Amino acid sequence: MAEPGQVQGSLRNRLAVTLIGGAALLALLLFLVVRSYAAQIAQQGQDSILTASVSSILDAAVLRDDQVEIDFPYAAFSMLTTPADDQVFYAIYRDGELLSGYADLPQQADRTAPKQFQTAQYDGKTVRISTAARTLLGADVRTRITVSVAQTQDALSETLNQISTNVASFGFGFFMLAVLLSFWVSSVTIAPLKRLTTSVTRRGPQDLRPLTKPVPSEMLPLVNSLNTLMRRLNQSLSQSEDFIAEAAHRVRTPLATVRSYAETTLQRVDKEENRQALRSMVRAIDESSRAAGQLLDHAMITFRADHLEHEDLDLGDLVQELVQRLTPVAEMKDIDLVLQIDRPVRLIGDAILLQNAIRNLIDNALKYSPSESVIEISVTASPHPQVAVRDQGAGFPSDEIADLAQRFSRGNNARGTIGSGLGLTIAQDVAAAHGGSLTLSNTAGGGACVIFSV
Numbered sequence: 035m036a037e038p039g040q041v042q043g044s045l046r047n048r049l050a051v052t053l054i055g056g057a058a059l060l061a062l063l064l065f066l067v068v069r070s071y072a073a074q075i076a077q078q079g080q081d082s083i084l085t086a087s088v089s090s091i092l093d094a095a096v097l098r099d100d101q102v103e104i105d106f107p108y109a110a111f112s113m114l115t116t117p118a119d120d121q122v123f124y125a126i127y128r129d130g131e132l133l134s135g136y137a138d139l140p141q142q143a144d145r146t147a148p149k150q151f152q153t154a155q156y157d158g159k160t161v162r163i164s165t166a167a168r169t170l171l172g173a174d175v176r177t178r179i180t181v182s183v184a185q186t187q188d189a190l191s192e193t194l195n196q197i198s199t200n201v202a203s204f205g206f207g208f209f210m211l212a213v214l215l216s217f218w219v220s221s222v223t224i225a226p227l228k229r230l231t232t233s234v235t236r237r238g239p240q241d242l243r244p245l246t247k248p249v250p251s252e253m254l255p256l257v258n259s260l261n262t263l264m265r266r267l268n269q270s271l272s273q274s275e276d277f278i279a280e281a282a283h284r285v286r287t288p289l290a291t292v293r294s295y296a297e298t299t300l301q302r303v304d305k306e307e308n309r310q311a312l313r314s315m316v317r318a319i320d321e322s323s324r325a326a327g328q329l330l331d332h333a334m335i336t337f338r339a340d341h342l343e344h345e346d347l348d349l350g351d352l353v354q355e356l357v358q359r360l361t362p363v364a365e366m367k368d369i370d371l372v373l374q375i376d377r378p379v380r381l382i383g384d385a386i387l388l389q390n391a392i393r394n395l396i397d398n399a400l401k402y403s404p405s406e407s408v409i410e411i412s413v414t415a416s417p418h419p420q421v422a423v424r425d426q427g428a429g430f431p432s433d434e435i436a437d438l439a440q441r442f443s444r445g446n447n448a449r450g451t452i453g454s455g456l457g458l459t460i461a462q463d464v465a466a467a468h469g470g471s472l473t474l475s476n477t478a479g480g481g482a483c484v485i486f487s488v
Contacts, residue, residue: 053220057209057213065202069198073194080162080190084164084183084185085166088183090107090109090113091106091126093107096170118189121159122183123184125137126179127180130180135182139163141165150164151165163182163183163184167179230245230256289319296316342384342467343384343385343386344382344384347388348380349379349381350379353373357373369403370409373413380419381488391461392421394457395457396409396423398423398484403426404427418488419487422483422486424483426481432476435474438474439458440459470486472484
């Protein structure tokens with residue numbers, strides 16, 4: 035089983051957090067800009083009213099007999115009325131001398147300017163002051179009148195607070211909408227990567243075709259790398275399969291030739307010690323041939339186990355064919371192979387691996403069964419497809435039965451019998467590759483029983 039890769043955060047969450055962070059920054063910036071602009075507009079409105087009030091007072095100022103008379107117009111102060119009942123202060127100066135109003139009302143340093151505005155603290159409150167001056171001309175007199183009108187900013191503050199609340203609500207709504215859009219955008223952006231992952235995951239172990247579906251340009255290097263990797267993997271698997279087949283042929287063929295020459299020579303030699311040496315040679319060749327063959331079979335099974343070639347087959351027909359091929363070998367040892375099939379026994383599996391596994395089980399039974407005995411082979415479909423092989427040999431050592439399916443493991447009763455300790459391992463690996471199991475036991479009447487389930 036492949037080990038899980040290391041995870042470092044989530045690309046989707048990272049993208050969403052980045053978008054949400056940007057949206058939060060934009061919402062805050064929008065709030066500050068709108069509030070600043072609203073404060074500027076509101077202040078301009080108040081300044082306009084204060085200017086109108088100052089102008090109306092200046093318009094009412096006249097010079098009679100060198101005296102300044104001002105008939106305060108009603109509108110001069112009524113236009114400054116606000117829902118918050120802001121306080122209004124004023125001061126009128128003639129050539130720098132106070133004529134009327136609040137003497138301590140802050141004045142501009144430059145009283146000669148035609149129109150000025152300032153914000154100051156007066157009587158513990160923040161006031162906005164508008165100041166304007168006008169020159170009055172008499173018969174022999176020239177005098178300058180300066181009028182300052184101040185108003186507290188309670189109404190302005192309330193207006194700005196209301197605007198701020200509305201802008202904050204609008205900004206929060208914008209932020210929440212941006213959050214939803216961020217999750218949607220991140221999902222849409224990551225969707226091609228998820229589709230690519232699903233496409234690769236759903237492929238079978240042998241499906242190493244290149245990915246040809248269109249992908250965003252940012253993912254093209256990844257897809258190209260995957261295609262290159264699968265192409266090299268396909269070449270490597272093909273070379274491995276060819277190597278196993280070639281190695282099996284090149285190892286078995288010379289050994290078979292040497293064995294044939296040894297047997298021929300054995301028939302021509304009369305001296306007993308030479309005959310004994312040749313028999314030992316034949317036995318060593320048989321052991322080497324079997325060990326090499328099973329090692330290659332095990333390598334082939336290990337290679338194919340991760341990418342089975344599934345096909346619909348009848349397990350009964352497969353076992354029957356194996357029994358027919360092994361019957362001559364059994365007859366040489368005076369052993370009867372009895373086959374019982376519960377037809378039909380259909381399954382989806384790799385025929386080559388199944389034949390290899392069951393052949394090893396029957397071959398093991400033939401090796402350890404005495405002459406003139408019976409090997410029973412039964413194929414059943416319920417509760418799941420399985421093959422049971424029962425012999426009348428010595429059985430499995432009870433204290434070693436749990437370890438006999440391990441590689442190169444042989445029981446104490448196997449001494450003197452040709453074998454490599456891989457037959458049961460091969461069968462167990464094939465069963466596991468098909469989601470099944472291999473069960474070893476001894477029969478009540480003596481002999482071994484192996485149940486191969488898939």
